[in-house]
Structure formats: structure tokens, C-alpha cells
Amino acid sequence: MDPILLIEQERELILKTYKDLHLLAEPSWKEEKTSKYIKEMLEDKGINVKSFPGHYGLVAEIPGKKQGVIALRADMDALVQEVGGMVRANHSCGHDAHSTMVLFTALTLANTKTQLTHTVRFIFQPAEEKAEGALKMMEEGALENVKFLGGIHLRPSFEVPFKKASPVIVHGSTVSIKGVIKGMQAHAARPEEGNNPLEAAALLIQAIRQIRLKDEFPYSIKITELHGGEASNLIPESARFTFDLRAETNETMEKLIKQSEHTIKKIAELTETVIDFSLEEYSPAAIKNDAAIRLAEKAIISILSEENLQPICKSPGAEDFHFYTLNKPDIAATMIGLGCDLNPGLHHPNMSFDNEALIYGTKILVKLLVEADQLQ
Numbered sequence: 001m002d003p004i005l006l007i008e009q010e011r012e013l014i015l016k017t018y019k020d021l022h023l024l025a026e027p028s029w030k031e032e033k034t035s036k037y038i039k040e041m042l043e044d045k046g047i048n049v050k051s052f053p054g055h056y057g058l059v060a061e062i063p064g065k066k067q068g069v070i071a072l073r074a075d076m077d078a079l080v081q082e083v084g085g086m087v088r089a090n091h092s093c094g095h096d097a098h099s100t101m102v103l104f105t106a107l108t109l110a111n112t113k114t115q116l117t118h119t120v121r122f123i124f125q126p127a128e129e130k131a132e133g134a135l136k137m138m139e140e141g142a143l144e145n146v147k148f149l150g151g152i153h154l155r156p157s158f159e160v161p162f163k164k165a166s167p168v169i170v171h172g173s174t175v176s177i178k179g180v181i182k183g184m185q186a187h188a189a190r191p192e193e194g195n196n197p198l199e200a201a202a203l204l205i206q207a208i209r210q211i212r213l214k215d216e217f218p219y220s221i222k223i224t225e226l227h228g229g230e231a232s233n234l235i236p237e238s239a240r241f242t243f244d245l246r247a248e249t250n251e252t253m254e255k256l257i258k259q260s261e262h263t264i265k266k267i268a269e270l271t272e273t274v275i276d277f278s279l280e281e282y283s284p285a286a287i288k289n290d291a292a293i294r295l296a297e298k299a300i301i302s303i304l305s306e307e308n309l310q311p312i313c314k315s316p317g318a319e320d321f322h323f324y325t326l327n328k329p330d331i332a333a334t335m336i337g338l339g340c341d342l343n344p345g346l347h348h349p350n351m352s353f354d355n356e357a358l359i360y361g362t363k364i365l366v367k368l369l370v371e372a373d374q375l376q
Contacts, residue, residue: 003108003366004303007359014104014358017041021096025078025089028127031056034076038103038124045110057126057137062109064119070148070372071121072365073321074102075128083349092351094154094342099124100358101152105365114366116373121146131283134323143328148292148372151321151335152361154353156346159313160339162354165304165364166313167296169337172218173253173285174318177243177260179277181228181268186235194235198228200271201239207263208243213255217248218316221256246316250285250326283318284326291375292334299367300336303360313337317346332375336364 007014024033035056042049042060049060056076061069076099078089091097106122108114123142127133143149153169160166181201186194205223213219221243228239245260247253257279268275300309315337325333340357344350 001112003112003114004363006108006112007104007362007366010104010108011359014100014362015355017103018096018100018355018358021099022091025091025096027080027089028077028130028132029055031076031126034099035124038076038099041103042106045107047106047110052140055126055136057133057140058124059137059140059142060106060122060124062106062120064117066117067145068118068147069121069145070116070118070369070375071123071146071150072102072105072369073123073125073149073151073324074098075133076124077127077129077133079129079347081347081349090349092347092349093129094346094353095128097154097353097358097361098152101361101365104362105369108362108366109369116369118373120369128320131281131318131320134320138324138327143324143331146331148295148375149324149331149333150292150296150365150368150372152338152365153319153335154340154342154346154357155313155337156342157339159315160310160337162339162341162357163304163360164308164310164339165300166310166337167293167300167334168286168288169313169315169319169335170286170288171283171315171317171319171322172246172248173250173283175245175253175257175282176280177245177264177277178280179241179264179275181239181241182274182276183235183237185237188233188235191235195271195273196235197239197273198236200267200273201226201228201241203271204241204264204267207267208260211256211259211263213252213259215252215255217252219247219252219256221245221260248285253285283320284322286319286322286335287325287329289325289332289334292332295332295371296334296336296368298371299364302367303363310337310339336368338364
């Protein structure tokens with residue numbers, strides 16, 4: 001049977017699977033039920049699935065005749081956020097949709113006995129929201145012999161309209177600088193006997209805002225967390241802060257980090273405080289691959305038509321998919337941006353999208369693997 005026709009016939013099951021995964025929403029590194037659900041569906045169709053001790057990532061494979069592997073990656077974790085007054089795991093970034101589409105791409109190939117010449121690998125990774133899952137899956141050998149890697153991500157309506165798709169998402173780089181400023185406690189009536197870390201934090205925020213790079217690519221740095229002081233009648237001993245850094249390229253991010261570190265050290269010296277800090281939640285910027293983008297263009301045109309092929313999708317957000325290409329730049333890789341009438345926006349607690357996108361998104365991924373199978 002034609003794989004595209006089967007996807008139409010499996011429409012109700014695809015939509016049900018998405019709803020099941022949406023309700024299972026689990027935070028990073030705790031995707032136990034999600035992983036079990038996906039693993040059982042794959043194994044029920046005779047697809048070999050490898051799981052790992054210590055986390056819930058999966059690697060599934062359909063063997064081919066030719067040496068080399070073409071692969072798709074999906075993320076499984078949910079964001080932890082406040083929804084209706086309750087903090088909980090919530091699929092507001094679309095990972096449930098991504099897992100559904102990659103899962104049914106695998107099931108479609110298995111059900112139709114579509115024989116590709118390359119081995120096809122499906123990577124279901126944990127902890128994308130913490131920017132740690134891709135690194136863990138690479139440690140597990142997920143990229144071994146891979147020559148092509150594809151991904152897909154739902155996009156807001158203002159980036160990619162409904163029933164359209166972009167062959168590449170150009171995410172920027174992001175990192176958090178998290179730190180603690182240590183001063184000296186004192187009675188609030190005798191502040192001269194202490195060293196107020198909140199005053200040092202105020203100077204640090206102003207100094208960070210003055211950072212200017214002589215760079216052609218966009219960047220930003222801003223305070224996103226500041227906490228200190230447990231009572232109103234004393235000078236606190238410490239203050240905790242987080243700065244969010246964004247840059248369009250990895251090179252710009254390196255400059256921004258270097259300047260930020262220099263600024264923090266100068267403020268510590270000026271205020272005679274101790275500032276301990278670290279870089280966390282780093283995600284690299286996208287590295288465009290022209291060969292992979294051309295394959296994605298062909299797949300999108302095949303399913304949605306040429307008029308519904310969108311140009312490059314630029315996003316100020318981050319995505320740990322790009323660790324794969326940063327660590328193995330010889331891979332032809334791209335992430336498709338899928339228009340789906342997504343509103344109000346990614347990471348909004350009430351994010352919603354038109355579920356019809358799950359159907360044509362799955363079709364695009366099947367066609368993408370067919371196109372990638374032509375790689376030598």
C-alpha cells in the first residue's frame with residue numbers, strides 16, 4: 001500500500017495517539033510513561049527498539065540493505081509551567097506532536113513494508129527542554145553511521161502559516177548565566193557594617209545592560225531572575241541571579257559570554273563581593289546544510305505543493321537538535337518548521353494548534369526519508 005494513503009486511513013489513530021501523549025505530559029528525564037507508550041506501539045509492529053539504563057530515550061530501527069543510516073529525531077518531554085494556577089508538566093512546545101509524527105512515520109514504513117535501501121533510525125530523546133537530551137543520546141551512539149538527520153517542530157502562525165512548511169528552522173544560540181553574589185550580613189540599622197549583595201546585583205544588572213558587541217548578528221542579554229533577602233530588618237548575605245543570553249550565531253554567543261564574564265568579575269571587584277557563577281542550559285545555534293534543506297524542500301512540495309513551501313524560518317528560540325550537527329558537522333541535517341495554526345505561541349500555557357497538521361506533517365516526514373534514501 002502507498003504510505004501516504006495509509007496515513008490518511010490511520011487519521012483517527014494518529015489523532016488519538018496525539019491526545020494520549022498530550023495527557024501523559026512528563027517533565028525532562030521523567031518521561032517514563034511516554035517512552036513506554038511509544039516503545040509498545042513500535043514493538044507491536046515488529047520494529048526493533050533499544051532502551052537505555054538511566055533515562056527514557058529510545059532508538060528504533062528498520063534495517064536496510066545499504067551501509068549507512070538515515071534518521072529522524074523527536075523530543076518527548078514536556079515543559080513545567082503554571083497552568084490555571086497549578087505548576088505542572090504541560091505540552092506547550094509541541095513535543096507530543098513531534099513524537100506522534102515521528103512514531104507514525106516509523107509505523108507507516110513498517111505497515112506498508114516500504115523498503116528503503118538505508119537503515120532508518122528513529123531517535124526519541126528525553127530532556128530537550130533542559131538542553132541535555134541530545135547530548136545523552138549521542139553518548140548512547142544514536143548518531144553512529146548516520147548520514148542524514150531530520151527533525152520537525154510546530155511553528156507559531158506568525159512564523160509559518162497553516163498548511164505551509166519551511167525546510168529549515170534557523171534557531172539561535174542560548175545560554176543562562178546563573179550565579180550567587182556573596183556579601184556580608186548586618187543589621188538594617190547599621191548597613192555600613194555589612195556588604196549588601198542586592199546593591200551589587202543592581203550595579204551588575206546596569207553593567208550587563210551596557211554590553212555592546214561590534215557584531216553584525218542580533219543578540220540580547222537580560223536579567224530573568226533575582227532573589228535575595230529573607231527579612232526586612234537585615235542586610236542579606238547573598239543574592240541569586242540568572243541572566244538569559246541569546247545570539248543568532250555561535251560565534252556571536254562566544255563573544256557575548258566572554259564580555260559577560262568580564263563584566264561580572266569587574267563588578268565583584270568593584271563591590272568587594274564574591275560572585276560565583278556558571279553557564280547552564282546552553283544550546284547552540286543552527287548550522288544550515290544546503291543538501292538537507294533541498295531534500296526537505298522536495299518533501300514539502302510533494303505533499304503541500306510549491307506555493308506552500310515557506311522560506312527559511314528564523315526563530316529567536318533555542319533547540320537542542322543543533323547539538324547533533326555541532327558535534328558531527330558532516331551530517332546532512334535539517335529541522336522542518338511546520339505551519340499548524342499554532343496560537344497564542346510556543347510555551348504559552350494555553351497553546352493550541354490545528355491537529356490536521358499531524359497528518360500532513362507525518363506525510364512530509366515519510367517523503368523526507370524517501371528523498372534522503374537517495375543519498376550516496
